[in-house]
Amino acid sequence: MTHEILSTHDLTVRFGGHVAVDHVTCAFRTGELTAIVGPNGAGKTTYFNLISGQIPASEGRVVLAGRDVTRASVSARCHAGVGRAFQLTNLFPDLTVLENVRLVIQSKARRGFSILSTAASQVALTERAEAVLDRVRLTAQAGQKVSALSHGNQRKLEVALLIALDPLVYMFDEPTAGMSVDEAPVVLDLIAELKAQKDRTILLVEHKMDVIRTLADRIIVLHNGALAADGAPAEVMASDVVQEAYMGRDLAELTA
Secondary structure, three states: OOOEEEEEEEEEEEEOOEEEEEEEEEEEEOOOEEEEEOOOOOOHHHHHHHHHOOOOOOEEEEEEOOEEOOOOOHHHHHHHOEEEHHHHOOOOOOOEHHHHHHHHHHHHOOOOOOOOOOHHHHHHHHHHHHHHHHHOOOHHHOOOEHHHOOHHHHHHHHHHHHHHHOOOEEEEEOOOOOOOOOOHHHHHHHHHHHHHOOOOEEEEEOOOHHHHHHHOOEEEEEEOOEEEEEEOHHHHHOOHHHHHHHHOHHHHHHOO
C-alpha cells in the first residue's frame, strides 16, 4: 500500500517580478514514478530546485516524511532522504569511481575517517561500493578518476551515487541528456529497476515521450510555473488542453 512521502503546499518562488513556480500543491507517494513535463520555461527544474533546496521558496512549504523541510539546507534534505543526481556529482573528481561511491556509502553509514575503523568494516564498505558499480555497469571503470570519465559514464556514476545514498525520494532531471543511443538504455533500465522495488518515490523530469510512456505511473504538467494537469498518463495525454496548449505535437504523437 502506498503512502504520501513528499508534498509541496502552495510552493512559490519569485525572481524579481517573475513568478517561476506558482503556488504548486502536489503530493508524491511511495512506489510511484511521477513524470514532470511541460514546455521549456514551464518551471520544471525550478520546482526540482525548490524541493531539493538549491533555491529558497518565496512562499509555501515542502514536507518530507511528515517533516517540514522548507528551510532546511541541501545537505540536511539529502540526509533526510531527498536524493538528486547532480547534488552528488564532482564530489571528488581526483578520486576514483570506486572511492567516490565508497565515500557516499560511508557517509550514509555515518562513519568518518577513523583509526578505530576496523579492517573488516572497510572491506565491507568496499564490497558494497563494488556491488553498486556492478549494478550500474561501471565495474570496468572502478579504478578511473572521475574527472577522466566519459559523459555517459558520468551520468551512470550519478545514478550509482544515488543508489549508494539510498534516499526515500529519487530525483532525476533529464537523466539521459547528452548520452548516446547505446548508453541511455542503461540508465533507463536502472530507473526501471528502482521503480520495480516499489519502496521508493521517483520524480523524473523528461522531454522524451517514449521514456515517459515506458516509466511513468503518473504525469504532472507545469505551465508558466503553475500545475496545469495531474493524473494517470493516459488521462493526461488525452487532455485536449494539455496537447494543444502545453505539449504540442509530441504529446499528440504519443497517443497515436
